[in-house]
Structures are given as C-alpha cells and as structure tokens.
Amino acid sequence: MMDENGILFVLSGPSGVGKGTVRKKLFERADDLAYSISMTTRERRAGEQDGVDYFYKTHEQFEKLIADNELLEHARFVNNYYGTPRKYVEDTLAAGKDIFLEIEVQGAMQVKENFPKGVFIFLFPPSLEELKDRIMSRATESPDAVLKRLKEARSEIEMMDAYDYVVVNDDVERAVTKIQSIIQSEHCRRERIAKQYKKLLEDG
Numbered sequence: 001m002m003d004e005n006g007i008l009f010v011l012s013g014p015s016g017v018g019k020g021t022v023r024k025k026l027f028e029r030a031d032d033l034a035y036s037i038s039m040t041t042r043e044r045r046a047g048e049q050d051g052v053d054y055f056y057k058t059h060e061q062f063e064k065l066i067a068d069n070e071l072l073e074h075a076r077f078v079n080n081y082y083g084t085p086r087k088y089v090e091d092t093l094a095a096g097k098d099i100f101l102e103i104e105v106q107g108a109m110q111v112k113e114n115f116p117k118g119v120f121i122f123l124f125p126p127s128l129e130e131l132k133d134r135i136m137s138r139a140t141e142s143p144d145a146v147l148k149r150l151k152e153a154r155s156e157i158e159m160m161d162a163y164d165y166v167v168v169n170d171d172v173e174r175a176v177t178k179i180q181s182i183i184q185s186e187h188c189r190r191e192r193i194a195k196q197y198k199k200l201l202e203d204g
Ligand SMILES: Nc1nc2c(ncn2[C@@H]2O[C@H](COP(=O)(O)OP(=O)(O)O)[C@@H](O)[C@H]2O)c(=O)[nH]1
Pocket: 012, 013, 014, 015, 016, 019, 020, 038, 039, 042, 073, 074, 075, 077, 082, 083, 084, 102, 103, 104, 105, 106, 107, 108
C-alpha cells in the first residue's frame, strides 16, 4: 500500500558536532518541514526558551509522561532524560507533512523500530580534536559535563553503521545543503516507487 504520510527524518551525532547549529540553519531554508521539540529534564541554558528549544520538565513530570505512554522514544543522556512527544509526530506525519527529529542514538534506534521507513542521518565531526574544541568553545557545560559528553561521543560514533546517511559537518552551509539534498532525493525515491506501484495496478 502506498502511503500519503510525511517522511520522518532523524538527525543524530555526538554532542558538540553541530546538530543544533545545522538544524537551525536548515529550518531557515526549509519551510515544508516540521521540527519536533523534545522534552527534557536538563536545566535550561542561557538563551534557551521553553517551548522553543525544549519543553523543560521535572524528573517527576518526565516519568509521568513515560508512564502515560506519551513519548515516542526516550533516553537518558549524561544524567538527564530526553524524549520525543508522540502525538505531535504522529499527527504531523498523518497530515502528510515531513517531520525532523534531532535526538541521540539510543532514542534514534527506538524510533527506527517503530518507523522502519524513517530516514536516519548521522552528523559526523571532521575530527575528534575538532569535536572537543567545539564542545569546549560552546562553554555551556561544566568541565565534568564536557568530559562526559566526549566519552559519550565515542560510543555514539560506533553506532554510525545503523544510519542511512553520514554527513560530515566541516562547514555548516555545506552540511545543510547535503541534508537538503537527502530530503529531496528521499521524496524523489518515494514518488518513483508510487508511480511504479500505480503503473503495476493499471497494467493489472
Ligand atoms: N533520545 C532523545 N535524545 C534527544 C532528544 N532531544 C535531544 N536529544 C539529544 O540529547 C543529547 C543532549 O542534548 P543537549 O543537552 O541539548 O546537548 P547538546 O546536544 O550537546 O547541545 C543530544 O545528543 C540531543 O540530540 C529526544 O527527544 N530524545
């Protein structure tokens, strides 16, 4: 059966690789894509807004969301919970609109089980040295949190194989353009399949 649903895109990659930066630039250019704002128990950083960057929750509130099955996936990352609201994703896809998730690898693997047709993109650093510099330069974390994020980065990179595409974030513009072409070619691919399917039915 051909589906008229939107396409689900997932962007993952180690902390500090530039996911947030690339995603924001992508959304400045793409207007037919919806962003799924995640829930988190992490503290709000300076400059972040509730309902824009994340929905900030207490541990108790988050655990209730899990118990009530309101999350499509969730994971713990460096002592905090992160999760994707189920309803927004399902409603957006059902309305025929594409949705974009920016989540870490454990969560992405849960999404893959439920949405095998999703498109999984891994953002890759030019080098580990550069990754470390980027996490440090952002200076939003304590030295301890920087170390934990770096440690996490190695195990995240090991999961790269499970992704459909790997995009190196050497230059933001270039990475965004590559992601845009991935989105475009996935649409072409699905249209081609739909056409072939229609032809098959017509040919009887
Ligand atoms: N599983 C999951 N991971 C998420 C979600 N939202 C954000 N993340 C990931 O959690 C990790 C930590 O995010 P954050 O604290 O904002 O740090 P940053 O990515 O280093 O800026 C990143 O890898 C995010 O992509 C979510 O809803 N689910």
